[in-house]
Amino acid sequence: MSARPLVVVGGFKHELNSFARGITTLEDIRRAGYYAEGPDIFDAPRSKRPELAAIREIAEREGIDLVPTVHFHALFAGGPIEHELYEHAKALIVGAVLEHRDRLTGIMLPIHGATVTTREDDPEGDLLATLRAIVGPDIPIVATFDTHVHGTARMAAAADALVGFKTQPHTDHYEAATQGMEILVRAMRGEIHPVTTHRKIRMLTSAERHDTSHQPMKGLIDASRVMERRPGVLAVSIFTTQPWMDLPEVGWSVEVVTDGDRSLGRATADELARMAWEIRDEFLVHKSSLPAALDRAASSGLRPTIFADGADSTSAGGNGDGTELLEALLARPDRIDALLTITDAAAVERCVAAGLGAELELPVGGTLTELFHPVRVRGRVIALALGDMQLDPPWSPTDLGRMALLRVGSIDVVLSERKAWHLDTVVYRHMGRELDRYQVIQVKSAGGFRFRYEALAAEIIEIATIGPCDSDLPRLPFRRISRPLWPFDAGLAEPWEDDLG
Ligand SMILES: [Zn+2]
Incomplete structure (x- = not known):
């Protein structure tokens, strides 16, 4: 009988663009990106699949058994993925959780957060909610995200911890997965009890000013790192989102993971979210003719x-x-x-x-x-x-x-x-x-x-x-976004409905 902890690992990465034509197929993903099942998800060097490498290295170091399920990555953003592809991936992850239910100690999902299928606006939220319903509140679930995530309330409610990249363009996949995996390991041991606070901001901004090595984005990332050093704070992520998604929950969000302290999470999330809101004009792009x-x-x-x-x-x-x-x-x-x-x-x-x-x-x-x-x-x-x-x-x-x-x-x-x-x-x-x-x-x-x-x-x-x-x-044909949303509603005075309490 093994007493080693056991973690199910799986996920998928795709990013919708609502204004591009067509559907992103499995063939598209294989040609520009990758698709892997079972142990093959780990079958690539760290330079190619850094998140999976981080997860595997920490598991080896900590004596954790991993159950690899599925992982795929569509290199290019584009039209929605085929719903059947998502259903298949979900079935593999859910199947592994059910199969190993007795020994399961944690779930680790390196996902993107901006995947959309031909039938589902929020597959990551659906997956997280499904897994939570199966395992109940006591098995920790951690998910790592791209900053272009379409951050939804359902994702944050279902996961114990959401951890995002801190770079755009993204170069810290390995570090984000390490941070997420370390939170998972400590939660599995009962050392911490992570909870995530999700603060949606009513702003949507184009990617030109999201570069984290330049202002204004750099200042916000620096602030998030300082906040992460506060006692009780485990992770602070800013999700600038992929702005070309015509979805009801599109827009910026801040996700703060604390050790069981919801009021600290709320205060920290609101502080950073307000900081972003105050400098929103700096994210407007003025291009040359x-x-x-x-x-x-x-x-x-x-x-x-x-x-x-x-x-x-x-x-x-x-x-x-x-x-x-x-x-x-x-x-x-x-x-x-x-x-x-x-x-x-x-x-x-x-x-x-x-x-x-x-x-x-x-x-x-x-x-x-x-x-x-x-x-x-x-x-x-x-x-x-x-x-x-x-x-x-x-x-x-x-x-x-x-x-x-x-x-x-x-x-x-x-x-x-x-x-x-x-x-x-x-x-x-x-x-x-x-x-x-x-x-x-x-x-x-x-x-x-x-x-x-x-x-x-x-x-x-x-x-x-x-x-x-x-x-x-505002000149793109958005139809489904929730209003008011800045800069579509230029005179918007408050970044969210219920103000700081
Ligand atoms: Zn991205």
């Missing part, structure tokens, strides 16, 4: 100027088929050396058929996203490639299908069958591009690109394009 940005790049003499095209952010759910920058470049009388990406399978097919070195005239882009339109270009096929590429850690390998580099005058357009990842420079390196050769490089990312691009950029300009990840949130 395309003509102004191009004038600047043409006259500055700097190489390269990064044009952050956040409205078509592929990691946030854009399809990468936006053409507004290409069109603006073509309309100019001067020649700007520019490097762009556009998702367009038909255009790649045309380039492949024409062959290396061929000249051709064709429409590119604007076929996947309603807000965009194709642009007709005449260019030469400079390179062809297969788009199977290793991304910088911790991101999974991804496959863009076939790729072509089309030279249109002074503009190099990287065409790919599937959308490119823009939080690192791999897509351009993969096509053999030397980045400092260009005056303008397009990066289809709202803010996450800075982590890799800032060091090489001579200048960064955020361009005011339109798209499914538009930073001007």
Whole structure:
């Protein structure tokens, strides 16, 4: 008979974008991300699955038996996942809990928190509530989250502890899972009794200002770390949420885990939430018009100027088929050396058929996203490639299908069958591009690109394009969000209904 503690581990990561078309399938996840069941969920190095590595290492150190169930990660935000995929994952996790009910001492869920299925707005909340109903109040349940979580009251009510990342772009998966797992271990031993306080804030802000190495976000993260050192406080997380989700509970939240002290949790959560609310204007994004940005790049003499095209952010759910920058470049009388990406399978097919070195005239882009339109270009096929590429850690390998580099005058357009990842420079390196050769490089990312691009950029300009990840949130067709919500209701005086008591 073993007296070793036993923890069921499982989860899934996907992030909805309500303004992108389509459904995220299991095939999409396997191609850009990963899907694993059973012991295979641990079958990757720490650099690839840092949360699972942290959980396994702590379990080994503490003499805990793990029951691995399922884990998957959709690299790109996008349309909802198929409900059957969620039901299958839920059945595996619930099945393991039921099977090991007699020996079970804890449940650890490294999840995302912004997953939506074709039938369920809050699968993480549903999973947590289902597990709580099965195990009752005495088995601790801890979940770790991405900061883009769609934080719901149901999640917070069902879990003992919710622990979020403290970085955007995310680089602290390992640390967050370590923090969560250590809370779980201490709770299993009866040393602590974690309780989570959930404070929803009536604000929704675009991702450009969520970067945790810059203000205003840095100040809030620093404050959360200071609060975590207070006696009785176990974890303090700020969930800035994925803003392009048209859901009733979308918006910022603060989650505070204390050792059984709900009034301390409430006071701490409200203090941090109010701090965020007071500086909300600093999260508004003011971007450059395309003509102004191009004038600047043409006259500055700097190489390269990064044009952050956040409205078509592929990691946030854009399809990468936006053409507004290409069109603006073509309309100019001067020649700007520019490097762009556009998702367009038909255009790649045309380039492949024409062959290396061929000249051709064709429409590119604007076929996947309603807000965009194709642009007709005449260019030469400079390179062809297969788009199977290793991304910088911790991101999974991804496959863009076939790729072509089309030279249109002074503009190099990287065409790919599937959308490119823009939080690192791999897509351009993969096509053999030397980045400092260009005056303008397009990066289809709202803010996450800075982590890799800032060091090489001579200048960064955020361009005011339109798209499914538009930073001007009130001009997007939201229908289901709960009002009042800032900045949709600009005159909103209080961040929540019941004020500090
Ligand atoms: Zn995220």
